[in-house]
Amino acid sequence: MSEGTRVGVVTFPGSLDDGDARRAVKLAGAEPVVLWHADADLRGVDAVVLPGGFSYGDYLRCGAIARFAPVMGEVVRAAGAGMPVLGICNGFQVLCESHLLPGALVRNDHQRFLCKDQRLRVESSATAWTSAFAPGQEITIPLKNGEGGFVADEATLDRLEGEGRVVFRYLEGNPNGSLRDIAGISNERGNVVGLMPHPEHAVEELFGPGLDGLGLFASVLSAGLRAVSA
Amino acid sequence: MGRVVIDVMPKPEILDPQGKAVVGALPRLGFDLFTGVRQGKRFELEVPGEVTPEVLEQARRAAETLLSNPVIEDVVSVRDASAAEVGA
């Protein structure tokens, strides 16, 4: 997958960073495709991004309602077949609610929304979305959320660590109470990745803390994982 | 160990965006019987000993001052729930 890679970005009611995700896809050299929450149709894309925002206002639980959108049935199916799926912030929450990823995200321990440039370590480059990074590489991308505390039971945490599925870890202080400083994780196969910080806001020199976010979008171009279109 | 349960709900006349979001989502998931939803808060307060009248009184005052915002919320109930309502 490289030339002409098509990456779908889902827009739910209340998605906010969908335009930014599409811009990032484009800057990385792929073709962004708009996917609408109400259409059970992935339009033949090779990979899917669930963007940040406050789907349905996130009033009930973050991502709780978006999980049931018609498009999500297709995303779950495609993910099962190996299609690369990236959930950013609210998208990560949707992936957890959909059980594509384990655990859940709860209110930040300090109870405030927090927007900052966050230092991270890429713990695993063995996923569809991190292959362009060197293992252990340190990057800076924006973090912005009110409910970013990753929680899971001990057994799940141990398994994630053991299987190398902790993909990103917070550095220089834990910004929200996430267990074991976890900022992002993957599924067993490594095609589904979720993270709280926003790589799509670090893809243009002037409009963010640098270009470190491009690595995620570049990775999926060379992932070599064949999409199984629905 | 004793437990006091406090229920706080948005005042009926105040907009409840949470409840609105839920009532919009329910029919899409096939739950078609509900015409209104309001979402409030439930607090469980623990005390080391029994729930005495003094405990209840303090819980009541905490409910009015800290746990609810009287401008937009009502304290619906403050009750001893030491025995009941555990994982019911």
Next chain:
Amino acid sequence: MGRVVIDVMPKPEILDPQGKAVVGALPRLGFDLFTGVRQGKRFELEVPGEVTPEVLEQARRAAETLLSNPVIEDVVSVRDASAAEVGA
């Protein structure tokens, strides 16, 4: 008009930042009897008619699928509250 009340609480072993914040604030306000607080959600669902077993059954399923996340929350109770608990 009938009403179903659903209570959802964070699982005991899961971090509850809101409850933690409350338990920290209580003694500062002079409420010194409480050793633990957990904050959950209370939903009031309205139905046009009576709360039949079918209504309760649908409410129970809604509670399990939409209104709670089993990874972090427990549904503590789903009950007919048509008569009781109104502005108690």
Next chain:
Amino acid sequence: MSAPATSALDTVERAAQTPEHPQPWSELGLKADEYARVREILGRRPTGAELAMYSVMWSEHCSYKSSKVHLRTFGEHLTEDMKASLMVGIGENAGVVDIGQGWAVTFKVESHNHPSFIEPYQGAATGVGGIIRDIMAMGARPVAVMDSLRFGAVDHPDTARVVPGVVSGVGGYGNCIGLPNIGGEVVFDPSYQGNPLVNALCVGALRHEDLHLANARGVGNLVVLFGARTGGDGIGGVSVLASETFDAGGPSKRPAVQVGDPFQEKVLIECCLELFHAGLVEGIQDLGGAGLSCATSELASAGDGGMLIHLDRVPLRDPSLAPEEILMSESQERMMAVVTPANVEAFLAVTARWDVEAAVLGEVTDGDHLVVQWHGETVVDVPPRTVAHDGPVYERPYARPASQDALQADAPTAARLARPAGGEELRATLLRMVASPNLCSRSWVTDQYDRYVLGRTALAMPDDAGVVRIDEESGLGVALSLDGNGRYARLDPRTGAQLALAEAYRNVAATGAKPLAVTDCLNFGSPEDPGVMWQFAEAVQGLALACEELGVPVTGGNVSLYNQTGDRGLDSAVLPTPVIGVLGVLDDVARRTPSGWREAGRNVYLLGTTRDELGGSEWAWAEHGHLGGLPPALDLAHERLLADVLVQCSRDGLVEAAHDLSDGGLAQALAESSLRFGVGARVWLDELCERDGIDPFVALFAESAGRALVAVPREEEVRFTDMCTARGLAHLRIGVTDAVAGEEPVLDVQGLFSVPLAELGAAHAATLPRHFG
């Protein structure tokens, strides 16, 4: 007086038959002569619904009855030159400015002060929501918000209630709706105790052809209400909350507190933009204060006919609402559009796609009255202009308070206030000043705001102005700054307002943007106090004159009066606080100048001259609790020159950083520029002191206007100094940025003191978290 009878519907017919029926005009905030005037206009007593409409629309908040005569000044000082880029001026929902390449921007600042005191979270949240809808109503896509906040003393217990609520409310709404917050202000002063100021600004972008105005034209066109359902929110809120002090103990009303639903508004934005682009909207108006009363009467009075509204078609959240309550409700997240019959089906298809409820309420008629029916019976029949525009106009008496002379005479001279001298004292003063409530880091506040969403933000907090890109291809963008200084305005309202304008103007220019237009929010005490009214009149005059001299028109804004607690006249009023927003344009945001130093070895120049000006200064206040004397002098020609030079520096790439000097003076600017990226500096003050005839204390802490600090790379130094010399701008090299590998960065003021940035930064950062957690 008894409440209106709720049993029988108060129709126009009934009103005509029962002239003696007692009406609660006083509870609704109308004065006796105003009520009499309504009766005169209608030739009968108003119905309950009409009374509701007139009372909200004739309130201070909606009618500007005390301020109108003064606001005309802005128009009188509008030159042809200033009109050049003005597409829509004062009077519409928001002003619209042409920024070139077929793009326009619309921006406005508005207050939500009183609601934010009662319920800080929701008050602030709905303040942000309201201003965003004003921008949407112009046909624009909102692209950023800002917030200017003023609270009581930082250590007052009620401040600890209000601050976290307001900040999370501003953030909660803006973050959830997906608009970056790109700047604002946070100020603490005891005068705002019990009356915080929450001013929110929104800026939107549109193509010229997308401009929409609020009018209902074309007989037979349909009037559609869409968005949230109408509930009992804020009924009575407009007249009671915005016009009278709320400790006056008014009648108990339906819930005055409005709760915001940012998700609904986000969907409404996307829905509106789709409607605009599909060409389905003839006229559009947001529903803000005064709800349907305002939207219907303003649309109708700006149109070419009358309007018929079936009020029973309004989708209700609370079915028990009476017609007058529906007319007065301030439920949020609603819009009203005028749509041709041919387009209505397509219109409703778009609203359905976004899951937005819509109802066709009525139509534009060929009459000249606004008629409102309730289940077929007429409850309102009025000439809409009399509601929307012909409200009362007061020429309130105003007079310079007798105490003003004594206040101005009490200047903070060296004899009056002890000044620090010598390196040790200056160092200690600097550390206390950067930690003082009004100069400390705002990160505790601004870190709660999303500044990245939409991917347009080229500069935001803590830079001098927010900069957003408007056009992705060309990089065309705008810069915005919001500034005000209540202490300066207290000492001299005229100069104080001008200084606020000058600061915002300078902040915008410091980023390299050419200042283009102004919006203002005028926060004052009770207009019934002649002293307050004098402050207001002076501020408006000063602002209008200064705008003319700087060539930047006021495009719109907001007046908030009755900001006071108690009735001790001027003494219970807030500091007179004109908050001024300036918008500038950058042809390419890639050229924007940041405020912090990134590299060592850059020469630091101070532009402008420094005088012994400490009246109203942060130093006098923070160190001595003193407010007296005169504010710094202002030279507008010099401000214009300074701005020109800063803009040219950005265009020609002559400077790497620029930071304006304001509160806290040079010391604060040095601290901020070095703390931004942790690059220190070596600074010398001898030449400056000699040139300007001042001592190091004055050099560091005076707040003289018209100054900026720039960092110039060595290779541009000749070009830079040549330009300043040629243009006659005072410039002096006062230091060099400095970073020695392996050594801790420091701010070193030669011969006086040296502070490690770590120590400076720790002092700067600790204050707000210490108070607010």
